[in-house]
Amino acid sequence: KVLEEKPNLEQVKDQTPYTAISNLHQLQIIDEKGKNIEKLESGIEVTIPLTAEQKAAITDKRKVGVYQITDSGKLIFKGGQLTDEGITFKMTESGQYAVMMYEKTFDDLDLVPWAKDSIEVLAARHIAMGKTENRFDPKGTLTRAEFAAYLCRMLNINTEDIQNEGQFKDIQGDSWYSGSVIALKELGLISGYADNSFKPNKPITREELAALLVKAYTYSMNMDLEKIPGYDTQSFNDMSQVATWAQVSVKAAKALGLVTGNGDNQYLPQKTATRAEMARMLVMFLEKTGQY
Numbered sequence: 001k002v003l004e005e006k007p008n009l010e011q012v013k014d015q016t017p018y019t020a021i022s023n024l025h026q027l028q029i030i031d032e033k034g035k036n037i038e039k040l041e042s043g044i045e046v047t048i049p050l051t052a053e054q055k056a057a058i059t060d061k062r063k064v065g066v067y068q069i070t071d072s073g074k075l076i077f078k079g080g081q082l083t084d085e086g087i088t089f090k091m092t093e094s095g096q097y098a099v100m101m102y103e104k105t106f107d108d109l110d111l112v113p114w115a116k117d118s119i120e121v122l123a124a125r126h127i128a129m130g131k132t133e134n135r136f137d138p139k140g141t142l143t144r145a146e147f148a149a150y151l152c153r154m155l156n157i158n159t160e161d162i163q164n165e166g167q168f169k170d171i172q173g174d175s176w177y178s179g180s181v182i183a184l185k186e187l188g189l190i191s192g193y194a195d196n197s198f199k200p201n202k203p204i205t206r207e208e209l210a211a212l213l214v215k216a217y218t219y220s221m222n223m224d225l226e227k228i229p230g231y232d233t234q235s236f237n238d239m240s241q242v243a244t245w246a247q248v249s250v251k252a253a254k255a256l257g258l259v260t261g262n263g264d265n266q267y268l269p270q271k272t273a274t275r276a277e278m279a280r281m282l283v284m285f286l287e288k289t290g291q292y
Helices: 052-056 116-124 144-154 178-186 206-221 244-256 275-288
Strands: 002-006 018-020 024-027 039-049 064-069 075-079 086-093 095-102
Touching: 039 095, 064 086, 075 086, 075 095, 086 095, 095 116, 116 275, 144 178, 144 206, 144 275, 206 244, 206 275
Parallel strands: none
Antiparallel strands: 002 024, 018 095, 024 095, 039 086, 064 075, 064 095
16 A cells, blocks of 8 residues: 655665656555554565656666665665556565666676677666676676576565575575575475585586576466477477486477577587576566566
């Protein structure tokens, strides 16, 4: 329920590269008896209305979302999907919210002009940020831990208060990625190696990316792998180099349009994935699952 709408967004307008789209809304979750609820783990869908003028200010719908604004002024991205009425998002706690657009770029994207747009979209949705404020390192490698964190952000999976109970022998409870890895493990979206290790700092390969993206897709869309048209018929010319456990996933990823090969229709499954390649794949995932 919207309890208050403040007339401006002066406190956030000056935080470049953020652009305020809506007014500031004070939203309070209440139960059926009218009692205030500060937090609701399951969340509740809320739509912040947007006027025609406010919608016209959105230059790229992929870069707009709802932000929670804390008392200290911190902005927390909550996602959201544009509708005819405004933008709908899942709200889990009472507070101040506003619709904003985030247009972030990096100084080294001229190295990968084919991935520039995708990288900027991931940054706008706070899924993958740069190595530094102004450097994305698009040709750099991506670790298994980093991709686990990106998946959780993309799927809006809560990683707070996740208990590390020895699910993997090489995941320390105080590591920055432990919550993401354990959350994905509990959901059945990732698995480790035969020796109960996860190898968080190991660079991720292209076939591993395909497998994880297909699992994330079936989870997000609540569907079985077998329901994906062409999941077992699509192919690349180098399928013989794809590990047995990843064969169906690579085919399904191609059928979904999540991955592509090179000019010779080769997927190069054992090749270490770059951050730019990851960006292209994740943005395709966002599009295929309708997250804008």
